[in-house]
Amino acid sequence: MADAAIFIGWGTPVRGREAKAVEVFNESVQYWTGLQQQGHIESFEVALLEAHGGELNGFALLRGSREQLAEVRTSEDFRRHVTRAQLIVENIGVVGANLGQGLADQMALYQAQVSELT
Numbered sequence: 001m002a003d004a005a006i007f008i009g010w011g012t013p014v015r016g017r018e019a020k021a022v023e024v025f026n027e028s029v030q031y032w033t034g035l036q037q038q039g040h041i042e043s044f045e046v047a048l049l050e051a052h053g054g055e056l057n058g059f060a061l062l063r064g065s066r067e068q069l070a071e072v073r074t075s076e077d078f079r080r081h082v083t084r085a086q087l088i089v090e091n092i093g094v095v096g097a098n099l100g101q102g103l104a105d106q107m108a109l110y111q112a113q114v115s116e117l118t
Helices: 018-037 066-073 076-086 100-117
Strands: 004-010 043-048 058-064 093-098
Touching (some): 004 066, 018 043, 018 058, 058 066
Antiparallel strands (some): 004 058
């Protein structure tokens, strides 16, 4: 079961580059599908957000073990896909996340530090 995730968020396409943004989005979905099929991640989910006035228009959540995701995140292919997206859409962000047992571990660490510092 996945204990970690990579959150990839994005904003609006660069004006005039909307068609390329769709192309890069589809390339990314194909890439994430390949990662899942090859066992490099457990699963992924993509969300497109409703209009809300904020800078975040959508995100992908890639789930896996910390080890899997560390390997993916440092790979040349992953970095290439993120770089392509940075050239096409605004506000790209890539952030690690804790899930499942990873969340429990992070909360235990937090609670231990709170106890130590109070």
